[in-house]
Every structure is written in C-alpha cells, then in structure tokens.
Amino acid sequence: MKKKEMICIVCPIGCHLEVIEDATSESGYIVKGHKCDKGRVYGIKEMINPTRLITSTVIIKGGNLPRLPVRTDKEIPKNKIFDCMKIINEIEVEAPIKMGDILVENILETGSNIVASRSL
Amino acid sequence: MLIYDIVVVGGGPAGLAAAIEAKKNGIDNILVIERDRELGGILQQCIHNGFGLHIFKEELTGPEYAEKFINELHELGIEYKLDTIVLDISKDKIVSAINTVDGLVNIQAKAVILAMGCRERTRGALNIAGTRPVGVYNAGMAQRLINMEGYMVGKKVIILGSGDIGLIMARRLVLEGAEVIGVLARGGYAAGLGRNVVQCLDDYNIPLMLRHNIVKINGKDRVESVVVVKTDEKKQAIPGTEEVYECDAVLLSVGLIPENELSNNLGIKLDRNTGGPIVNELMETDTEGIFACGNVLHVHDVVDYVTKESQKAGKAASEYVKNQSRSIGEFIKTKPEKGVKYIVPQKIGTDNLGKTVELFMRVNDIYKESKIIIKLDDTVIRQLKRKHMIPSEMERLVLDSRLLTGKEESVLTIEISSEEE
Numbered sequence A: 001m002k003k004k005e006m007i008c009i010v011c012p013i014g015c016h017l018e019v020i021e022d023a024t025s026e027s028g029y030i031v032k033g034h035k036c037d038k039g040r041v042y043g044i045k046e047m048i049n050p051t052r053l054i055t056s057t058v059i060i061k062g063g064n065l066p067r068l069p070v071r072t073d074k075e076i077p078k079n080k081i082f083d084c085m086k087i088i089n090e091i092e093v094e095a096p097i098k099m100g101d102i103l104v105e106n107i108l109e110t111g112s113n114i115v116a117s118r119s120l
Numbered sequence B: 001m002l003i004y005d006i007v008v009v010g011g012g013p014a015g016l017a018a019a020i021e022a023k024k025n026g027i028d029n030i031l032v033i034e035r036d037r038e039l040g041g042i043l044q045q046c047i048h049n050g051f052g053l054h055i056f057k058e059e060l061t062g063p064e065y066a067e068k069f070i071n072e073l074h075e076l077g078i079e080y081k082l083d084t085i086v087l088d089i090s091k092d093k094i095v096s097a098i099n100t101v102d103g104l105v106n107i108q109a110k111a112v113i114l115a116m117g118c119r120e121r122t123r124g125a126l127n128i129a130g131t132r133p134v135g136v137y138n139a140g141m142a143q144r145l146i147n148m149e150g151y152m153v154g155k156k157v158i159i160l161g162s163g164d165i166g167l168i169m170a171r172r173l174v175l176e177g178a179e180v181i182g183v184l185a186r187g188g189y190a191a192g193l194g195r196n197v198v199q200c201l202d203d204y205n206i207p208l209m210l211r212h213n214i215v216k217i218n219g220k221d222r223v224e225s226v227v228v229v230k231t232d233e234k235k236q237a238i239p240g241t242e243e244v245y246e247c248d249a250v251l252l253s254v255g256l257i258p259e260n261e262l263s264n265n266l267g268i269k270l271d272r273n274t275g276g277p278i279v280n281e282l283m284e285t286d287t288e289g290i291f292a293c294g295n296v297l298h299v300h301d302v303v304d305y306v307t308k309e310s311q312k313a314g315k316a317a318s319e320y321v322k323n324q325s326r327s328i329g330e331f332i333k334t335k336p337e338k339g340v341k342y343i344v345p346q347k348i349g350t351d352n353l354g355k356t357v358e359l360f361m362r363v364n365d366i367y368k369e370s371k372i373i374i375k376l377d378d379t380v381i382r383q384l385k386r387k388h389m390i391p392s393e394m395e396r397l398v399l400d401s402r403l404l405t406g407k408e409e410s411v412l413t414i415e416i417s418s419e420e421e
C-alpha cells in the first residue's frame, strides 16, 4: 500500500494530508486530514497530475514600466513549468495592455492562456 | 490652504479600501495622497497569486487585486495625488505634503486616515560582519527590481530569512534562471506559510536550511561569498560550524516594521508589540479623528484582512466627520498573555458596539493542538480549539458583543493553553 504525506496548498490553513493508495475507492486514493473537500481533490490530483499556477513578467514597450506581470489563467502540469517559462521569456508586448488580455493562447496545449495581470 | 473632509495618507490596499468605504458612506470630499508614481502599494510588486481568496473567492495576483480597487476609486471619482509625500500631520489635522508640481501644500482635514504600510528591516538591524559590497538586497527591494524594473539581482543567490517574502523570492529567482543555494532560517521552523514552503521551495528542490545564519559577507565590489554557521536552540552561532558559500547576491528577508514616523511625530501612542498605533475597535488612534489601518497598524500576511480592517476605518472616519465627535464611551482594554504576541484593537469602546467584535492576534511560537482562551478579568468567556498555529499566521477571533456590554473598565486577556504540556 503506497502512502504519501503532504501539505495542502489550496488555502493558507495548510492542512497536513495523508494520501493512501486504495484500489477499492473510485479515484484510487483515500485522503485523510483535510478540513474541506478542496483538500481531498488536491491530494488526489497531487498523486495523479500535480498542477500549478505560473506567474512571471514579460517585456513591455511604451509603458510606464519596463515589465508587465503575467499569469496562466488556469493551472498547468508541474512538469511543464520550465517549458512555459521559456515561452514567457520570449514574449514582448506594446502598451497599452489591459488586465486579462490574452498574450499566448492555449500554452503548450494545456488549455491555459498566458494573460496580463495588470493594465499598463 | 486646501480643505478636505478626509485625507488618506498612503494609496496601498489599506488607503484605497478606506477611501472607497468613506465615499460610500456619504463623504464626497476625500483626498488620497501617495508618494509613489502609482496607486496600489506593495501589491504592484507582488506578482504571485494568493490574494483575494476571502473577499473575491478566487486567487488573484497582487496587481489584479489592486486594480479592482483602483478601478472602483476611479468610478467613484475619489481625488488622489501621486508622487506626493506627506511630511507632517499636526494635532489639528493639518496635513503638509510636498511634490514637484505644487511644492509644499498644507491641507486642513476633518479626519485623517493613516495607511502608510510598512518597511523592511535592514542589514544594520542584523549585525552581519564583513564588507559592504554590491549585491546585498532586502527581499522586498529585490522583488521590486525584478518584477517591476526587470533587473535581475544575481545568478547565484542565498536568502536569509524564511518568511513568506523570502520563500516567494526563492521561487521567483529560480524561475528567472538563477540558482538559489538555500533559504536560511535561524530558528527550527520556516517562518512563512506551509503552502509557500511546498510551492516555492519543495517544488523547485530549493533547500530550506533550518538553524542556520549568515555571519559574514565577503567581496570587494560585489558579493563573492558568505560565511554560514549552524545555530543552537537560542539562535546563537555554534563555533566551528562555519561554511563558506560562493554567491553573487544575498537577500535579506528578516521582517517588516510599521512605518510610523508620522504617527510618532504627531505624538500618537504606539503599541510596543505591534509597532503600530494603539487603536479602538473603530481603528481610531488615541488622537481624536485620526484613524489607522493596514500594515501601518500591524503587519498583515493576508491582504483581504487589510481591506476589511480599512473599510472599518473608512466607515468610522466618515461617521466622525458627520458628527464631529466620538461617542464610544468607556473602554475595555485588551492584553496579550501567555503565548500571545499582540492583540488589535488594544481598546474596545462599549457604546455603540455592533453585533460582534473582531479581534486580531498572533501567537509568539508554534502551537499544536491547543486552545485560545479569552477571559474578561478572571472569567473565561470563550475558548477556541486550534490544531496548528504559527506566528506568521494572524488569527481572527469574532466575539458576540453581548459578552462585553456593561463590562467597561474590564480587561480582556487572551492566552494559549497547549495540551501537549
């Protein structure tokens, strides 16, 4: 029986979870120690396909500042973080930009977009 | 002289929320003064996600959270001045500010809201030996340089201090291609949130070096290396454990202090435990008509609480302007006892209490499976169980006002009782 201990990162409470492999349950895992259901979902996803939101900056020309903050609008698989960063580092945009503007669509086929996280 | 009903000093999330709330409460003549080139305060450099979970029920980045409030400020037509620094506030509420366009201006206000935020502790406060080469940064300064100016602070970096800023900057540096040798904590645990240890350090295999400290920084012009030692239970260096690490930058993330020069000059009484003004439940300082909220009052880790606290200050200031008086009656004093670092507010007026009273507190150590015990004089009025409490996480307690009515001149104490003892 495989078992993994982890800290839920969904909210600042940071519950200590125990995720146990269990062939009889629907998801294949039992989660213990979560205060809310988000923790259960997180625990299982962390075993099957861990994902993260990515935030960074890109070069912006003609704005009040030389950098524009950006984010993925959904979480992407953890193992694609550095490939995603490579693409983000190539981006250059021109002001004006509005918060929420899509800069890269469906990055690395993840279903997530790179969007501006402020107006500049 | 310019005349305003309410002058708000500082245009970060605290100042924005206070001004918006005052406007919504019927005060039209409001001025927000910000020394930076834009509104939003430190949120503009906090590009990571983790803001707004309580208020918006979604995870926003700092700039996104700020922009929502800046847009609202614009929609409500609230006046603000940028690139303007407040130099002095008098007891009669004359605010003196300076900028390059208007020069020195004096503004007569009926109420003033202090929302100046906090600043970082510096290396001077730390006693690290060695030269003073380029490449030593406060973590917040490095955050601003990287995220707003696009200036990378180093290629091989060591971070002293395991608070949230230190953890977040470690990830940020690695994502931007730098190597992070480790994040050093002088104590036996990370000062920041568990979730930040996981998603900022563990995700990127960055070592968390518990019980370590930097004792010396070497380098002629630029940082070349640091001397690291192990520390004992009392956070003191253990002789003979010195190790040298080559690096070209050192980040210091060793704490924030409320920015209270203005309050001090004004003669406002500060609380030694918070570093901010002593306030009542309306966020009013001991000086009538002067309110305080956000990081200038006590250092917050969650911006949603800053917003809520500041809305209270904005509302109270608008009531004060309408009535030109305060009617809070006698006070209950709050006092931190065993295990508690501080409590805000420090005073609770017993007249006109709402349905509930909100108290914020921090513990002074890690507590597992313990109880928060709230007493009025010697009677226990509430007990709350907690599985896990750490100093970096503020606790919010809500009390039924009926427990407090008629108890003026009492002292409310909070203590932690640990069942493991």
Ligand SMILES: Cc1cc2nc3c(=O)[nH]c(=O)nc-3n(C[C@H](O)[C@H](O)[C@H](O)COP(=O)(O)OP(=O)(O)OC[C@H]3O[C@@H](n4cnc5c(N)ncnc54)[C@H](O)[C@@H]3O)c2cc1C
Residues within 6 Å of the ligand: B009, B010, B011, B012, B013, B014, B015, B033, B034, B035, B036, B040, B041, B042, B043, B046, B049, B050, B051, B052, B084, B085, B086, B087, B115, B116, B117, B118, B140, B143, B164, B165, B168, B259, B262, B293, B294, B295, B296, B299, B300, B301, B302, B303, B304, B306
């Ligand atoms: C690095 C870091 C990471 C954080 N991460 C998170 C997180 O993930 N989630 C979360 O919820 N919270 C987080 N926080 C906490 C949150 O961002 C702060 O608590 C909040 O920004 C405090 O708001 P404030 O308005 O009190 O202060 P500030 O944002 O500092 O604003 C104060 C403003 O006042 C201005 N000012 C100061 N003095 C004067 C003067 N004399 N005249 C004119 N203007 C003046 C300053 O220029 C500044 O703009 C983080 C904080 C930091 C530092």
Ligand code: SF4
Residues within 6 Å of the ligand: A008, A009, A010, A011, A012, A013, A014, A015, A033, A034, A035, A036, A037, A038, A039, A040
């Ligand atoms: S399980 Fe729920 S309460 Fe616990 S940390 Fe995760 S999201 Fe927060």
